[in-house]
Amino acid sequence: MTILNNLIKSLLGGILLSASLMACIPENRKRSGTSPVGTWRLITGTLIENNDTTVTDYTQNVSFIKIINDTHFAFLQHDLNKGKDSAAIFTAGGGRYTFIDSVYSEQLEYCSDRAWEGHSFVFSIDLKNDTLIQRGVEKVESEGVNRINIEKYVRVQN
Numbered sequence: 001m002t003i004l005n006n007l008i009k010s011l012l013g014g015i016l017l018s019a020s021l022m023a024c025i026p027e028n029r030k031r032s033g034t035s036p037v038g039t040w041r042l043i044t045g046t047l048i049e050n051n052d053t054t055v056t057d058y059t060q061n062v063s064f065i066k067i068i069n070d071t072h073f074a075f076l077q078h079d080l081n082k083g084k085d086s087a088a089i090f091t092a093g094g095g096r097y098t099f100i101d102s103v104y105s106e107q108l109e110y111c112s113d114r115a116w117e118g119h120s121f122v123f124s125i126d127l128k129n130d131t132l133i134q135r136g137v138e139k140v141e142s143e144g145v146n147r148i149n150i151e152k153y154v155r156v157q158n
Contacts, residue, residue: 034127036099040066040153042077049147061087066153073097073106093117102126104134115143123149130155 042064045056058064064077074094079087093116095109104125111117123136132153139146 036068036104036125036127036132037070038068039156040068040132041156042066042151042153044152046150047147048150049145062089065156068097071096099125104136116140 042058045058045064047054047056058077061081062077062079064075066073066075072094073096075092077089077091079085079089081087083090091112093108093111093113096107098105102124104123106121106123108116108119108121119140121136121138123134126133126135132155134149134151134153136149137147138149
């Protein structure tokens with residue numbers, strides 16, 4: 001009986017310790033499935049707005065990456081001609097995010113287009129191997145933006 005009591009006490013202690021440790025994990029890290037943490041290169045972007053669809057190939061003339069750590073995301077885009085022609089562009093932004101199940105929510109705290117700052121965007125994410133597909137609605141009323149955004153990324157590093 002004493003051996004059984006000691007075994008039960010040990011098991012209960014292990015369960016309580018595990019539960020305590022799980023409670024210390026930040027909420028946005030309690031994820032099911034694969035984590036989006038890493039560096040991602042945007043391959044294509046599809047914008048659907050007012051029944052118009054625009055597909056952009058981000059492998060030609062521009063580079064766009066998204067970096068996601070445990071609590072924050074950042075994105076950077078620039079042209080590959082070093083700003084020396086009419087296609088010159090630089091865009092950057094970032095902030096906090098949450099990822100629970102397949103729902104990825106960005107809180108854009110910083111953006112080179114300042115009208116976008118302070119907005120939240122909710123996306124679904126589909127992760128398969130080294131590919132991440134992000135789908136959601138971008139709405140910024142002050143800019144007249146209300147569109148579906150679908151982005152396809154490939155993992156650069158974990």
